[in-house]
Amino acid sequence: MNPKPPVPPASASSTPSPAASAGEGVASAVPHVESLQPVAHLEIKAALLLLLTLLLIVGSGLYLLYARGVFEPTQTVVLVAEDSEGVVVGMDMTFSGFPIGRVRRIELAETGNARIMVDVPRKDAHWLRESSVFTLVRGLVGGTNIRAYSGILTDPPLPDGAVRPVLRGDATAEIPQLMATARELLGNLTALTAQDAALGSSLAQVQALTQKLNGPGGALGVLMGNEADARKVLTTLERTNALLARLDGLVLRADQHVFGRDGKDALVPEVRAAVGQLNGLLTDTRASLKKVDAVLAEAQAIGANAREATTDLGALRADVEANLRKVEGLANELQRKWPFARETEIKLP
Numbered sequence: 001m002n003p004k005p006p007v008p009p010a011s012a013s014s015t016p017s018p019a020a021s022a023g024e025g026v027a028s029a030v031p032h033v034e035s036l037q038p039v040a041h042l043e044i045k046a047a048l049l050l051l052l053t054l055l056l057i058v059g060s061g062l063y064l065l066y067a068r069g070v071f072e073p074t075q076t077v078v079l080v081a082e083d084s085e086g087v088v089v090g091m092d093m094t095f096s097g098f099p100i101g102r103v104r105r106i107e108l109a110e111t112g113n114a115r116i117m118v119d120v121p122r123k124d125a126h127w128l129r130e131s132s133v134f135t136l137v138r139g140l141v142g143g144t145n146i147r148a149y150s151g152i153l154t155d156p157p158l159p160d161g162a163v164r165p166v167l168r169g170d171a172t173a174e175i176p177q178l179m180a181t182a183r184e185l186l187g188n189l190t191a192l193t194a195q196d197a198a199l200g201s202s203l204a205q206v207q208a209l210t211q212k213l214n215g216p217g218g219a220l221g222v223l224m225g226n227e228a229d230a231r232k233v234l235t236t237l238e239r240t241n242a243l244l245a246r247l248d249g250l251v252l253r254a255d256q257h258v259f260g261r262d263g264k265d266a267l268v269p270e271v272r273a274a275v276g277q278l279n280g281l282l283t284d285t286r287a288s289l290k291k292v293d294a295v296l297a298e299a300q301a302i303g304a305n306a307r308e309a310t311t312d313l314g315a316l317r318a319d320v321e322a323n324l325r326k327v328e329g330l331a332n333e334l335q336r337k338w339p340f341a342r343e344t345e346i347k348l349p
């Protein structure tokens with residue numbers, strides 16, 4: 001039997017039929033159209049996402065601006081300081097610890113000072129008055145603070161665009177001076193505590209003086225310088241004390257002699273009694289003189305009875321002389337009992 005001849009394989013370069021090629025073109029076109037539709041949806045979603053992100057960014061910015069009071073009506077306060085060290089744009093100005101303003105701009109004035117523009121919201125502007133005081137405080141710890149103080153809230157409000165000076169309170173500015181003072185103080189302490197310093201010699205002299213004070217001579221030995229002079233001073237003091245004791249005895253004796261002991265044998269009571277008697281005699285003398293005046297009047301009135309009047313005058317005169325002699329005797333006795341009297345003459349009225 002003869003085998004069948006092998007069928008030759010189809011060649012890759014063989015030309016397909018027109019029907020087969022048309023069917024394959026339609027099949028390949030349909031998947032391409034279906035792939036274009038998902039790509040268009042992705043582009044729309046990406047655009048929407050970008051638009052939403054942009055809206056979120058713009059909204060956040062607007063909210064931040066609103067939160068920082070950009071759209072809120074404000075008024076400006078210009079603060080003039082010597083320098084703007086530590087002051088930055090955007091820092092707050094506080095009143096009683098609460099922020100009521102914000103630094104908007106810092107510029108250099110023609111006079112060389114720093115001008116700090118502060119925006120204050122209208123709702124907080126009533127805390128600032130014409131008598132308000134502004135300070136720029138720089139502390140040792142922390143940053144710089146701008147503070148406002150209003151002591152009298154009934155004063156007129158601060159107008160818009162007002163220019164006010166700033167009082168500086170820089171704690172760090174005094175540090176160099178404090179360091180220089182501390183260095184000088186330490187130098188003085190070192191000089192005082194040195195071995196050849198005057199303080200050491202002074203303390204040694206004070207110690208020696210204390211030893212002398214505790215010695216037998218005591219303070220007198222220190223004052224006099226030697227023991228002999230101190231003994232002389234002590235002897236003089238003892239003699240002075242003895243003399244004072246004698247004077248006390250003399251005064252006591254004079255007191256006993258003048259005033260007596262227990263009111264007895266006293267000179268003062270006797271003198272008082274003598275003065276009382278003298279006053280009585282003077283009273284009698286005054287009465288006698290009145291009688292003499294009366295008799296003289298009668299003598300002048302009655303001229304006829306001159307002899308009788310003369311006799312009466314003689315008797316009265318004798319009476320007066322007797323009283324005067326009594327007064328003189330009493331005065332002599334008083335002079336004898338009162339040795340301290342200086343005037344020995346007694347003048348009668």
